[in-house]
Amino acid sequence: MLFVAPVVLILGVFLLLxxxxxxxxxxxGWNGQGSPFTGDVPFVGTDNYTRLFTEDGLARQDFMTSIRNNLYFVLLVVPAQTALALALALVIDKRMLKGKVFFRTAFYFPSVTSSVAISVVFLFMFANSGAVNSLLGAFGIDGPQWFADSRxxxxxxxxxxxxDTAPAAHDSVGPFGLTWWDWLSGPSVAMCAIIALVIWTTxxxxxxxxxxxxxxxxxxLDEASLIDGANRWQHLRYVTLPQLRPTFFLVxxxxxxxxxxxxDQIYVMSQGNPxxxxxxxxxxxxxxxxREFEYGSGAAISxxxxxxxxxxxxxxxxxLRERRPS
Structure with missing residues (x-):
């Protein structure tokens, strides 16, 4: 206990407290003025939470819009970055590959670069006259106005x-005040640019x-599978991937x-717009x-x-739990 006491104290003071x-x-209902622990600050109980889920208004609409946006972000980024990371690892792990150090460094370099700097670079790349639209134009495709297109x-x-308009069945109000047409809109064109950035950097x-x-x-196990006549796909599916279950869970x-x-990417590239x-x-x-000085509501969202x-x-x-055969 004497040896772990300093770490416990540091975590308690700077994390738990x-x-x-x-x-x-x-x-x-603290507005950022003075201390939130004085009697002058009104105690509102769970009102900051109920406004996010049950009360009609801008607070609930903005919160549900952010949840919808983040759901699409998660559903696209997590599988894509996991699959890309596994594919790159399998390529580098090949014994016959030359220049492993170079490729490992090149693939990892975006992860250690400042996210703010990369976000600024992507802003220029996805500008109206940027590299992405120029490349699309070379194939006869008119590129969108990425960070101005809210569709x-x-x-x-x-x-x-x-x-172009919502069918009658999808124009009704869906969960938490958003219509089904809004829930099923998919990530915006602007969000797709941010998704591409995050997949590349992570x-x-x-x-x-x-x-x-x-x-x-x-x-x-590799040698045993080769002796048993497993091809490359069977070896990957039945030998390699099952052993990577703990790593999959971590990733x-x-x-x-x-x-x-x-x-940080949202802050630099879009500020929540368009x-x-x-x-x-x-x-x-x-x-x-x-910005709105509603610290109670901001903490409730967190x-x-x-x-x-x-x-x-x-x-x-x-x-992902390991299922034992019955």
Whole structure:
């Protein structure tokens, strides 16, 4: 206990205590003036939370819009970055590959580069006259105004076949005040650019995790599968992937947490625009607290986001659990 006491003290003062203070702030109407622990600050109880789920108004609409945006972000980024990281690790792990150090460094380099710097570069790349639109123009495709286009990609695809308005069945109000047409819009064109950035910058880190796991797999199983006549696909599916289950759980968990907490790319590239289609709960919490001076509501959004991350992590752990044959 004497040896662990300094670490416990540091974690308690700089981690646990601020969390408890933020939880108290989420139950008050503090506006940032003075101390939130004085009697002058009104105690509102769970009002900051109920406004997000039950009360009609801008607060609930913005929060549900941010949840919708982040859901699409998670559903696209986590599988893509995991698959890309595994593919890169499998390529580098090949014994006959020359220049392994170069490729490993090149793939990992975006992960250690400043996210702000990369976000600025992507702003120039996806500008109206940027490199991406110039490349599309070379193939006769008119590139969109990426960070000014608020249309969801599902709506864009439906518009290409003549469906420009919501069908009657989807124009009704769906969960938490948003219409089904809004829920099923897909990520916006602007969000797709941010998704591409995040996949590119995070895959390198997860590649190293997969690569470390691949290099620690027992070679006896590889030799046994070759003796049994397994082809390359069968060896990957029945020998390699089952042994990577712990690494998959780690990569998916870190990816899930990171995508739900996405902030800096949103802050630099879009500020939640256009038309709030890149608004995320993390950025909404920041905007509510530090720009609108509603610190209680901002803290409440943070704790709801924390519960969402915990719930989805537990669900993911249940999905990836090792099932023993009965």
């Amino acid at each position: 601020p969390i408890l203070m933020a939880l108290w702030v989420s139950l008050t 969801g990609v599902v709506h864009v695809l439906l518009g290409a076949v003549g469906v 895959s390198g880190t997860f590649m190293l995790m997969f690569l470390a796991a691949l290099q620690n797999l027992p070679k006896q 998916l968990t870190l990816g899930l947490i990171g995508t739900w907490q996405v902030f 038309a709030k289609t890149t608004l995320t709960p993390a950025f909404l919490s920041y905007r509510t607290a530090f 704790f709801v986001l924390f519960l969402i991350i915990v719930a989805m992590t537990l669900f993911q752990r249940w999905i």
